[in-house]
Amino acid sequence: MRRSRGLTAALALSLAGAGTGIGLVLMPEASAITAPVAFTADELPTWQPNGVVWAMAQTGGTVFAGGTFSAVTPPAGAAGSEQEAVNFVALDAATGNPTSCKLAFTVTDGTATVRTLVVSKDGKTLYAGGYFGAVNGTPVSSVAAIDIESCTPKASFHPGFPATVRALAVTDDTLYAAGDFNAVEGQERQRFAAVDAASGAVKPFVANADEPGRAIEISNDGKNVLLGGDFFDVNGSSTHALAVVNATTGAVTKTYTNIPSNSVVKDISADATGYYTGNEGSGGGVFDGRIGLGTDFNEKWRDRCLGATQFVLPYQGVLYSSSHAHDCSLENQFPDGKRNFLLAQLTDHQGAAPAPVDGFVPSPAKLGWHPTANDGIGEGIGPRVMSVAEKNDVKYLWVGGEFTLINGKEQQALTRFASTGDVGAPTTPVASASSVKPGEAQVRWRTSYDADDSKLTYRVYRNGSASPVATVTAESLEWERPQASWNDTTVKAGQSYSYRVTATDAAGNTSALSAAVSVTVPTSVQSYPNQVRADGANLYWRYDDTVSPYVADSSAAGNTSGIQLNAPALRQGPGAITGTSTAMGFNGTSQQVYSDRRQSVGATFSVETWFKTNTTRGGKLIGFGNNNARTSGTYDKQIYMTNTGRLFFGVHNGSTRTISTGLFETYNDNKWHHVVGTQGPGGITLYVDGQKKDSSSSTGTTAYQGYWHAGGDNLTGWPTKPTSNFFAGQLDETAVYPTALTQTQVKNHFDLAKAPTDTVSEVAATEDTYVNQGAPSTAYGASTSLAVRGTSAYETYLRFNLPAAPAGQVLKSASLQFKTTTQAGAGTTDTVSVVPVTGTWTGAGTTFTTKPALGTSPLGAIAGVADGSAVHSVELDTTALTPVLGTTYAVGLKSTGTDPLWIWSSEATAADAAPELVLTFGAK
Known part of the structure; x- marks a missing residue:
């Protein structure tokens, strides 16, 4: 899996193009993307192997890819025909076309494969490792040296590795190898070895490990070598999956004991500031993420996302990685859900690092670079390897693996992304508009998603004008698209206004206009929503939305919008509040709304909603949980209904603490009711229809990050659990406060719901x-x-x-x-x-x-x-x-x-x- 990660000097005589019938892919004029990301997320046409790419290296504008395949074909819709490529292909970095260099890696027994490629420091030799017995008919033994200028194997270089070689690293005079072997040239060398880079002669370096080696990296000063793999012992020293050894002798200089026994190191990379590992495991308590080490080999941070990291590539202060990360909850990022195959994050924290959590310093947050892929063929891992190449002043990030789709389009095993030419526009915003008092209209929208720009510019257009009335910048990621908002204070009472919003990325690509949303400014204050805002709600879902999946947050400054799951019914009327407000309907089996902002909630808060139902299956009205679209594993701060129509409110502070309405106080009578649950220094309190129903002295809370849910989520293990986790009925005017509402405030809200309104x-x-x-x-x-x-x-x-x-x-x-x-x-x-x-x-x-x-x-x-x-x-x-x-x-x-x-x-x-x-x- 090794390869040259730096941009080396151009070859004196680079490989010539193969004349495949595809012309140079012209890149658009240079365009900006959100720094520090260096590459767009727009995939470029690239020839495709018919198998799996395991290895990649580059030099002088040429990219070398090795793996397990027999041919390459043109990208979809391009000219050209299939070419034989036996486990190896050389491609032009700028066009994605094969060059004239043809090498066939074969074996007489079993399946040949190329698992690692690396280029010598002078750019003249390509070293390959894997499982093969010949290159273009020249006998070798799982390691080969290729003269790049002539594209021929060096017959004099043939050290005997009797088993698969999985990783290579090279200095001016030494080639280091990691793999499954127990000997080299008949000399004991268990899983790690070093040979002379010119002759292949075995060197005295001994770093014997008890399990396979998968990764190897030379320290920046050349004095040490970092080893990665499955092992638990190196040279008799107890160290699991990662070790540092002397570059000359192989003597262990640093051991590691804090990688779980069911996890391994798949890749190690380096930049001037330190070293990085990609990790994979299986079973409970697995470590699948990334580690950042300082130049002293001590851990700086640990990314505990789950999802089998295969490769790490530091470039210009950003660590690009290939994995199928599906759960970054421990990093306070996305919860368990769909797989994310290509990610980027800073190589180190800016400013002071955060405090350790569970003994580990959290990793730098993910950046706004998010091409999509899929599991693909073979082991179903997706992307496996990366390399940066440069040609004609454009830099290209190449990605290989076993994927068959990139950004939703057919593309197998190889793809690439350029440092310029961003042409993908952000998604179209979904907007909402409301007004609760004369002289002000609130325009809200769900932030857009752009695969290579996390900071977008939004323009608000009023009444169909071609000129924006406001410009707002906001940040968003694929898995975190919080609401953005703007208040129009130039509106007049009694008049109607329509608004549309566009999103523009750093390159100037602009989305379509959002659908128009209209609001009529009232001639007097709308008492109920104005009071909810005045009492400090930081989430306020009024359910007056007209399109899926966005639920606007109408609080004064919360911007905690919601996402409809499984299409609850919109604009159900009449709502709970006098006037034109509408409600949302839920089916009691799968529908809910969850907040799209991950947050933590302290031990002082209030939850409030109106509901109407005749269900006999109960369900959750509102609550907090650690997942969004999937069922939460940790959940509390919730109001739920039992099968008989009683209401429970509870928190978790080491154990579940609940209070409820009386045994015969039931509310499934198909009428609108108002319910509020609060927690503060005095404990928890439940109010229904403006009246206090129950209280407890329970204080404190279980700390975790999560999402608000309305209409459903997990209730397993809670007292008097209803038949259904999901609520069947209508909800309206759901609000969350960072304070404990008083009984006077709760009663005021209940009374104001029936106040006259325009x-x-x-x-x-x-x-x-x-x-x-x-x-x-x-x-x-x-x-x-x-x-x-x-x-x-x-x-x-x-x-x-x-x-x-x-x-x-x-x-x-x-x-x-x-x-x-x-x-x-x-x-x-x-x-x-x-x-x-x-x-x-x-x-x-x-x-x-x-x-x-x-x-x-x-x-x-x-x-x-x-x-x-x-x-x-x-x-x-x-x-x-x-x-x-x-x-x-x-x-x-x-x-x-x-x-x-x-x-x-x-x-x-x-x-x-x-x-x-x-x-x-x-x-x-």
């Missing part, structure tokens, strides 16, 4: 048309656009079915909204007036000649409309509109100038195109 009606035009003085007999009822001008005259007419005022409410505000078209000059410098239509008209039959009469008293006016397609609003006179509520009503648009206004009609398909009235009703 009712908003958005009424689209049922019919519209315009007339044109220049074409007096033409009807425009089917036109997708409408026009207004004084001379030569255009007039527009709009008809609406106005709702009656809700009982006990009056019209508090009204506005007409329209959107200018995309044609040049659609705006106007003139004042446009909205007036009643007093005559009769129809869309299909009205022309300038038959146009209706208009009233003389304006309902409202707008003094000019800017160019550029955007939504505009005209405030209307509520006194004039109140008498016509509940009727069919028409308004006209007219002006006195010569500059026309062009707007979309109700027939247009553009987003937010249809003209509409926004009517806000409130208490008298």
Whole structure:
């Protein structure tokens, strides 16, 4: 598995291209990615072996790949035909095409394989190790030396290794080997050996190990050699999986005893600041991650992610690794779930290292570089080996292994990524908008994901404008996409606003616009949500979302949004709160919402939700657990319902501590109920419908990081466990607080839920048309656009079915909204007036000649409309509109100038195109 990791000097005479019929792959102009990541995540076309790549090395713009395969084929859709490649292929680093160098590694008995490649320091010799008996017919014994310039094996170099060689490392004069052998040239050398780099003669280096050697690395000063493998003993010294020995004699200079017995070291690499190991194991308590060692060989940090690390490659301060990491909970990163095959993290902590956890300093966090792969063939490991090569001032990260997919596309055993040419745009944001008081609208969105940019720039567009009203930067990773937000403080009460958001990466690649989300700003404070925010909620899910899977966090600054799992039902009504708020429905078998921000929760907190159900199977309403999409193994801080409809609230502080409603106090009556659980210095308390139901003096908490869940998660082992872990019913207004709410606050929330609130009606035009003085007999009822001008005259007419005022409410505000078209000059410098239509008209039959009469008293006016397609609003006179509520009503648009206004009609398909009235009703 060894290979040259540094970028060596170019060969005096590099290998010539093979003329395979594929031209040079031109890289786009250099583009930025989020530092310190050095490579894009966009895979490049690369020839594909028909087996497994185990080994890789590079020099002078050529990449050598070895493994177990018989041929290579062009990438999908490329010209060329299959070429024979017997366990070895040399490729141009910049094009991914085979070169003219052809080597066949064969054996007479068994299956030949190349397991390790390394290039000499002068760039002239390629050393190969594995299990083979000949190279291009030249007899060898599992180790070979290849003259790179001529692409021929050196017949004079043939040290006898009678078993598989798994790793090589080379100095100016010595080749070190690790593997399964017990002797070299008949001399005892158990699993590790050194031979003369020129002649192959066995050197006096003795580092005998009791189990296979898998990795070997020379120290930066050349005085020591790091050994990795399965062993428990080297030269009689007890040391498992890792050891440091003298480079000349093999005498043990440092041992290691803190790698679990069921784990091995698969790879060792080095940079100027230290050494790194990749580890693999099996069974319980396994160590599958990475270790960072200082130049003194002492451990700096340990990455305890689970998932069989095969390879580690430090480059420009970043450690790239290949594995199938599926659980980084111990590193406070992603929980157990899908496999992540290619990862990047800093080689060392910036600033002071964190305090040890379980005796180990946690590793540097993962960076935003995340190409995807799959398990593939063979052992189903995925990527196995990496190498960095440079050609024409572009650096390429090559990856080999047994994968068959890269970034979801067919690509077997080999792929590569460049230091430039980032062309992948971030995913499209999913947005939400809400408003709980006049003068402010909250725009929220789930951050996007970009495979090679963790810091993205978001632009917020209002009312269809082509110019953003806000620019926000936020960080996200594939497994952590927290909410970002922006507050619009320029909005007016009673008017409706729509928002769309884009995400742009460091290279300028921009996502599509998010779907438009709209909000009408209330004319008075919405009492309940305003109080939840004022009382300090740092998670507030209102369940008014319109698309999956995003659940917006409406707290003032929490940004702890949720992710819908298995598609719970959206916008169920009526919700628990008076007004237009909606609820979310859960099926009781698989659906839930989990937070997308990993966090820890202290011993002071409150959980709150409204629920409605008639279930007899119980289920979890809200709780905290250490996993997100999968069932949690650690879980508490939860409210759950029993089969009979009782409510339990509990925490874990060494054991489960619960309180509950009374034996006959049940709440599965298909009515809305309010439940709150709190913990503070005084213990835990349960409230239902504003009343205290039970309490306990239990304080303290079990410390762990996790995610909030609503609608379901594990309940195993908790008292009076219901039949189902999942809740069947509706949830609304779920909130979490970092404080223990008081009984007064809880009762206030319960009472405010029924407080009067504004009712908003958005009424689209049922019919519209315009007339044109220049074409007096033409009807425009089917036109997708409408026009207004004084001379030569255009007039527009709009008809609406106005709702009656809700009982006990009056019209508090009204506005007409329209959107200018995309044609040049659609705006106007003139004042446009909205007036009643007093005559009769129809869309299909009205022309300038038959146009209706208009009233003389304006309902409202707008003094000019800017160019550029955007939504505009005209405030209307509520006194004039109140008498016509509940009727069919028409308004006209007219002006006195010569500059026309062009707007979309109700027939247009553009987003937010249809003209509409926004009517806000409130208490008298």
